[in-house]
Amino acid sequence: MKSATPKVLHELCGRSLVGHVLAAAGELDPENLVAVVGHAREKVTAHLAEIAPDLRTAVQEQQNGTGHAVRVGLEVLGGAVDGTVVVVCGDTPLLTGETLRALAATHSADGNAVTVLTAEVPDATGYGRIVRDGASGAVTAIVEHKDASESQRAVREINSGVFAFDGRLLAEALGKVRTDNSQGEEYLTDVLGILREAGHRVGASVAGDHREIAGINNRVQLAEARRILNDRLLTRAMLAGVTVVDPATTWVDVSVTFEQDVVLHPGTQLHGATHLAEGCEVGPNSRLTDTRVGAGARVDNTVAVKADVGPEAGVGPYAYLRPGSRLGRKSKVGTYVETKNASLGEGTKVPHLSYVGDATIGEYTNIGAASVFVNYDGQDKHHTTVGSHCRTGSDNMFVAPVTVGDGSYTAAGSVITKDVPPGSLAVARGQQRNIEGWVARKRPGSAAAKAAEAVSGDAGGED
Numbered sequence: 001m002k003s004a005t006p007k008v009l010h011e012l013c014g015r016s017l018v019g020h021v022l023a024a025a026g027e028l029d030p031e032n033l034v035a036v037v038g039h040a041r042e043k044v045t046a047h048l049a050e051i052a053p054d055l056r057t058a059v060q061e062q063q064n065g066t067g068h069a070v071r072v073g074l075e076v077l078g079g080a081v082d083g084t085v086v087v088v089c090g091d092t093p094l095l096t097g098e099t100l101r102a103l104a105a106t107h108s109a110d111g112n113a114v115t116v117l118t119a120e121v122p123d124a125t126g127y128g129r130i131v132r133d134g135a136s137g138a139v140t141a142i143v144e145h146k147d148a149s150e151s152q153r154a155v156r157e158i159n160s161g162v163f164a165f166d167g168r169l170l171a172e173a174l175g176k177v178r179t180d181n182s183q184g185e186e187y188l189t190d191v192l193g194i195l196r197e198a199g200h201r202v203g204a205s206v207a208g209d210h211r212e213i214a215g216i217n218n219r220v221q222l223a224e225a226r227r228i229l230n231d232r233l234l235t236r237a238m239l240a241g242v243t244v245v246d247p248a249t250t251w252v253d254v255s256v257t258f259e260q261d262v263v264l265h266p267g268t269q270l271h272g273a274t275h276l277a278e279g280c281e282v283g284p285n286s287r288l289t290d291t292r293v294g295a296g297a298r299v300d301n302t303v304a305v306k307a308d309v310g311p312e313a314g315v316g317p318y319a320y321l322r323p324g325s326r327l328g329r330k331s332k333v334g335t336y337v338e339t340k341n342a343s344l345g346e347g348t349k350v351p352h353l354s355y356v357g358d359a360t361i362g363e364y365t366n367i368g369a370a371s372v373f374v375n376y377d378g379q380d381k382h383h384t385t386v387g388s389h390c391r392t393g394s395d396n397m398f399v400a401p402v403t404v405g406d407g408s409y410t411a412a413g414s415v416i417t418k419d420v421p422p423g424s425l426a427v428a429r430g431q432q433r434n435i436e437g438w439v440a441r442k443r444p445g446s447a448a449a450k451a452a453e454a455v456s457g458d459a460g461g462e463d
Contacts, residue, residue, distance in 0.1 A: 027097025
């Protein structure tokens with residue numbers, strides 16, 4: 001990956017690679033879940049503890065092959081285990097729980113000692129090949145690409161690296177795995193031949209979509225997997241009643257949820273625990289993270305993080321909702337407006353060019369254009385409260401802590417530093433002074449002076 005980040009911690013669609021694998025494995029409801037860690041294990045283990053607290057970890061101090069890794073994993077469980085052991089790889093984010101359930105079901109129904117998940121791929125380069133008995137079609141071996149003959153390399157059915165084993169037989173066979181191969185490692189795939197030679201049944205379960213078993217080894221493959229998974233998520237959403245105008249430019253995380261009749265316009269990105277309620281529209285060109293959008297709301301050209309947009313509210317274009325922004329029903333946050341830790345009541349509007357931070361605004365209030373809630377004194381944040389049915393003028397500064405009472409007005413250009421009683425008009429600005437004739441005296445011959453003279457006939461005058 002050419003990265004300081006361990007491979008399995010690279011993300012796509014809101015989860016790490018190993019997080020996707022754990023989610024698929026979790027659908028089997030396993031009695032025990034063990035992750036074998038080696039390279040950069042401190043980072044990987046910390047991440048695993050965060051996303052899967054009940055997971056056990058086993059440390060493979062030296063990477064001596066896949067067979068050795070599984071043996072280390074079994075040791076955490078006391079060695080041999082009764083029942084079925086399913087082995088998956090940590091870098092296959094497209095693997096689904098449905099495919100794993102089919103693997104486990106085939107393993108149980110056929111009474112196999114081991115069942116390998118296989119797939120037929122267009123290009124098998126680098127993968128272990130499935131070798132079958134010509135007469136019965138039974139799996140006889142898996143041959144790694146480096147060790148395969150020319151005829152074996154022509155086979156397109158590959159080993160996914162995912163297996164279901166009889167736990168007792170697996171532990172016994174791992175003790176017999178040798179290292180006489182090109183890598184000098186313990187191959188898990190050798191277990192198949194060992195069990196077969198001992199007279200046990202070896203079977204296969206073929207994945208319906210070969211892309212599910214694709215491993216990620218570089219950022220090109222990561223991008224390809226992201227595209228596939230994103231298409232899968234959008235297809236699921238569209239089949240559930242969501243309109244996606246342009247799937248090619250719309251990106252969603254696995255944790256995003258939708259209700260019916262949501263519309264996603266081009267350039268929309270939805271991340272984290274974002275939820276879109278019935279009939280809302282998002283986009284174009286909006287990025288929402290951990291944000292809830294109410295029924296019938298409209299969010300246009302907006303960035304929102306940990307915000308709550310109420311039903312039928314309007315946001316944007318070009319708005320920024322920072323954490324703690326809560327918009328009531330039919331409220332509006334308009335063009336070039338930024339909010340943070342701010343609550344807007346039903347029907348309240350902040351239409352233009354304003355910053356509302358650390359504030360509570362009541363119902364059906366209008367905040368004039370170019371207003372700033374001055375919440376920070378250089379050391380501490382302070383709160384502003386504006387009541388219901390207020391009308392504040394353009395270019396107002398509300399210097400917190402301050403309260404504007406219900407039904408009050410504030411004059412344009414005012415700096416509000418004192419509480420405004422309910423029903424009052426607050427005027428906090430200097431008196432205007434006109435100095436007539438100033439342009440003619442100070443800027444004689446200028447375009448401004450000539451324009452003034454043209455309309456007045458006299459650009460002179462007195463103070």
